[in-house]
Amino acid sequence: MELVTPGFGLFIWTLITFLLLVFILGKFAWKPILNSVKEREKNIEEALYAAEKARQEMQNLTNENEKLLKEARSERDAILKEARELKEKILSDAKEAAKIQGEKLLSEARKQIENEKMAAINELKNQVASLSIEIAEKILQKELEDSKKHEEFASSIINKVMIN
Amino acid sequence: MKIARKPGKLLILFSLLLAAPFTVRSFYSSANSLDTTDPHITQNTEEQEENINDLIMHHIADSHDFHILDWKDHSISIPLPVILYTKEGLVTFMSNAFHHDDHGRVVVEKGSQRFVKYHEKIYYASEKADSHGSFVNKGDDGAILNDKPIDISITKNVFSLFLTALLVVFIAFKSASNYKTNSRAPKGFASFIEPILVFIRDEIALQNIGEKYYERFVPYLITLFFFIWIANMLGLMPVFPGGANLSGNIAFTMSLALLTLILMIFNASGDFWKHTFWMPGVPVPMKLLLAPIELIGIFTKPFALMIRLFANMTAGHIVILSLIGLIFIFKSVAVAPASILLTLFIYLIKVFISLLQAYIFTLLSALFIGQTMATHEHDDHH
Amino acid sequence: MVGSIAAIGAGLAVLGVGLGIGRIGGSAMEAIARQPEASGKIQTAMLIAAAFIEGVGLFGIVAAILGNNPK
Numbered sequence: 001m002e003l004v005t006p007g008f009g010l011f012i013w014t015l016i017t018f019l020l021l022v023f024i025l026g027k028f029a030w031k032p033i034l035n036s037v038k039e040r041e042k043n044i045e046e047a048l049y050a051a052e053k054a055r056q057e058m059q060n061l062t063n064e065n066e067k068l069l070k071e072a073r074s075e076r077d078a079i080l081k082e083a084r085e086l087k088e089k090i091l092s093d094a095k096e097a098a099k100i101q102g103e104k105l106l107s108e109a110r111k112q113i114e115n116e117k118m119a120a121i122n123e124l125k126n127q128v129a130s131l132s133i134e135i136a137e138k139i140l141q142k143e144l145e146d147s148k149k150h151e152e153f154a155s156s157i158i159n160k161v162m163i164n
Numbered sequence: 165m166k167i168a169r170k171p172g173k174l175l176i177l178f179s180l181l182l183a184a185p186f187t188v189r190s191f192y193s194s195a196n197s198l199d200t201t202d203p204h205i206t207q208n209t210e211e212q213e214e215n216i217n218d219l220i221m222h223h224i225a226d227s228h229d230f231h232i233l234d235w236k237d238h239s240i241s242i243p244l245p246v247i248l249y250t251k252e253g254l255v256t257f258m259s260n261a262f263h264h265d266d267h268g269r270v271v272v273e274k275g276s277q278r279f280v281k282y283h284e285k286i287y288y289a290s291e292k293a294d295s296h297g298s299f300v301n302k303g304d305d306g307a308i309l310n311d312k313p314i315d316i317s318i319t320k321n322v323f324s325l326f327l328t329a330l331l332v333v334f335i336a337f338k339s340a341s342n343y344k345t346n347s348r349a350p351k352g353f354a355s356f357i358e359p360i361l362v363f364i365r366d367e368i369a370l371q372n373i374g375e376k377y378y379e380r381f382v383p384y385l386i387t388l389f390f391f392i393w394i395a396n397m398l399g400l401m402p403v404f405p406g407g408a409n410l411s412g413n414i415a416f417t418m419s420l421a422l423l424t425l426i427l428m429i430f431n432a433s434g435d436f437w438k439h440t441f442w443m444p445g446v447p448v449p450m451k452l453l454l455a456p457i458e459l460i461g462i463f464t465k466p467f468a469l470m471i472r473l474f475a476n477m478t479a480g481h482i483v484i485l486s487l488i489g490l491i492f493i494f495k496s497v498a499v500a501p502a503s504i505l506l507t508l509f510i511y512l513i514k515v516f517i518s519l520l521q522a523y524i525f526t527l528l529s530a531l532f533i534g535q536t537m538a539t540h541e542h543d544d545h546h
Numbered sequence: 547m548v549g550s551i552a553a554i555g556a557g558l559a560v561l562g563v564g565l566g567i568g569r570i571g572g573s574a575m576e577a578i579a580r581q582p583e584a585s586g587k588i589q590t591a592m593l594i595a596a597a598f599i600e601g602v603g604l605f606g607i608v609a610a611i612l613g614n615n616p617k
Binding site for chain 1: 221224225226247283314315316317318319321322325326329332333336337339340344345348349355357358361362365382383384386389392413414415418419420422423474478488
C-alpha cells in the first residue's frame with residue numbers, strides 16, 4: 001500500500017517547484033522564445049508576401065512593357081504602311097502623269113507625222129502630176145517628130161524614170 | 165576493429181552501471197548462500213527471492229539519504245536534510261544523524277523531541293525500546309502506533325526533483341539566450357528545443373484547446389513536458405545524480421495531475437457545467453443519473469493521468485531490476501548475458517517510453533482542458 | 547499463496563493488454579498497407595493508443611504488486 005500512498009513532503013515540494021518553474025520559465029524563457037519564433041514566422045510570412053507582391057509587380061511591369069512595345073510596334077507599322085501607301089501613291093501619280101504626258105507627246109508626234117506625211121504625199125502627188133505632165137509634153141513633142149524616135153524616146157525616158 | 169570493439173565496451177560499462185543497485189550487499193548475500201559451510205544459509209531460494217523483492221521495493225521507494233553504493237558492509241551515501249514540521253515548529257537536521265538506521269533503533273533528540281526512522285518514515289520515538297531495540301510501538305497487525313511529524317524533508321526524490329528543475333531551467337535559458345541576439349533560424353541547442361516547443365504549441369495546445377485560448381496554456385504544457393521527460397530520464401540513470409524513482413512516485417504524478425485538474429475546473433465554460441450537471445436533451449430521471457457520473461468523470465481523467473505515469477515508470481523500474489535480479493535468483497553467472505541483453509532491450513524501450521509518457525501526459529492535459537473549455541454550438545442535436 | 551494469485555492477476559492483465567496492443571498493431575499494419583503515404587500519422591496514433599492500453603495493463607500489474615505486498 002505504501003507504493004500508492006502519496007507522501008506529503010514530495011507532493012508539496014513538487015507543487016512548489018513546478019509552479020515556480022512554470023512561472024519563471026513561462027515569463028523568462030518560453031515566452032521570449034515563443035515570441036521570437038512568432039516574430040520570425042511573421043517575418044517569414046511577410047517576406048513571402050512581399051516577394052509574391054514584388055513578383056506580381058514585376059509581372060505587371062513586364063506586361064506593361066510588353067504592351068508599350070506592342071503599341072510602339074503597331075504605331076511603327078502604321079507609319080510604315082502610311083509611308084508605303086504614300087510612296088505608292090506618289091509613284092502611281094507620277095506614272096499617271098508621265099503616261100498622260102507621253103501620250104500627249106505621242107499623239108502630237110503622231111499628228112505631226114500625219115501632217116508631214118500628208119504634206120509629203122501632197123508634194124509627191126504634185127510632183128507626179130508635174131512629172132506626168134512633163135512626160136506627156138515630151139512624148140507629145142517626140143511623137144510629133146518621128147514615130148520611131150518617139151518610141152525610142154519614150155522607152156529611153158521610161159528607162160530613165162525607172163532608173164530614177 | 166575499433167568500431168566493433170566500442171559497442172562491446174559500452175555494453176560492459178552499461179551492465180556494470182545497471183548492476184550498481186545490487187552492488188556488494190546483494191552480491192555478498194548471494195555469495196553467502198552459496199557458501200555450503202555455513203549450515204543455516206543453505207535454506208532455499210525463497211528467502212533470496214524475498215531479498216530481491218525487498219531490494220526492488222526499497223529501490224522504488226523514497227529515501228532520506230542518497231545511497232550511492234555499499235562498500236564492504238559500509239554504506240556510502242550522501243546525507244540529505246530532514247525537515248520536520250513538529251508540534252513545536254520546524255525541526256531540521258541531516259539524515260546521517262540516524263547513522264543509516266532504518267529500524268527505529270537510533271534516536272535523534274532535538275530540543276525536547278525525539279525522533280526515529282523506521283522504513284524511511286520518521287516517527288516520534290517511544291519512551292522505551294522494544295525487544296528488538298526499536299523505539300517504535302507496533303500494534304498486533306504490525307502497524308506502527310507512534311505519531312508522525314509532518315515530513316517535508318529533502319528526500320532522494322525531492323533532491324532529484326530539484327535537479328530536474330535545474331536541468332529544465334538550464335535547457336530553457338540556454339535556448340532562450342539564443343534568441344536574444346539571433347532573430348534568424350535557431351542555432352545550436354535552441355535548434356533542438358525549438359521544434360519541440362513548436363510541436364507542443366501547434367500539435368498539442370492548438371489542436372486540443374482551440375485557437376481562442378490555447379496561448380495561455382502553452383507555457384504550462386511546455387514546462388510539463390520537459391519536467392516529466394527530464395524526470396523520467398533522470399530516473400533511468402542508474403548512478404548517483406539520477407536513479408531516484410521520481411516520476412514513478414505517486415506524490416509527484418499526483419501533484420502534476422492536480423494542477424491539470426485545477427486548470428480544467430477553473431477554465432471550464434458554463435456550457436461544460438451545464439452538460440455536467442443538467443445534460444440537455446435527455447429525460448429528467450436520466451439527467452439525475454448522469455450528473456454524478458459526469459461529475460466523477462471530471463476526476464477520473466486526471467486520476468488516470470496520475471496512475472498512468474506512476475504505473476509506467478514504476479513498472480519499468482521493477483522490470484529492469486527484476487531482470488537484473490534474475491542473475492542473483494538463479495545464482496549463476498551464465499544467466500547474466502541473457503539478463504543483461506533483456507535489460508538493455510527494456511532499457512531502450514524505457515528511454516522511448518520516457519518521451520512517450522511525457523508526450524501523453526502533456527497531450528491528455530491539453531485534451532482535458534480543451535474539453536472543459538469547449539462550448540457546444542450544436543445544442544439542437546442533443 | 548498471495549504471491550501466486552497476484553502473479554496470476556498480473557498475467558491476466560498482461561493477456562488483455564497483449565490482445566489489445568496486438569489488435570492495434572495489426573490494424574495499423576493494415577492501414578499502412580492500404581495507405582503507405584499516411585504511415586507517419588498512423589504510427590503516431592498507434593503509439594498513443596498502445597500507450598493507453600499499456601497504461602490500463604500497468605494498472606493491473608500495479609494492483610497485482612500491491613496484492614503481493616499487502617503492507
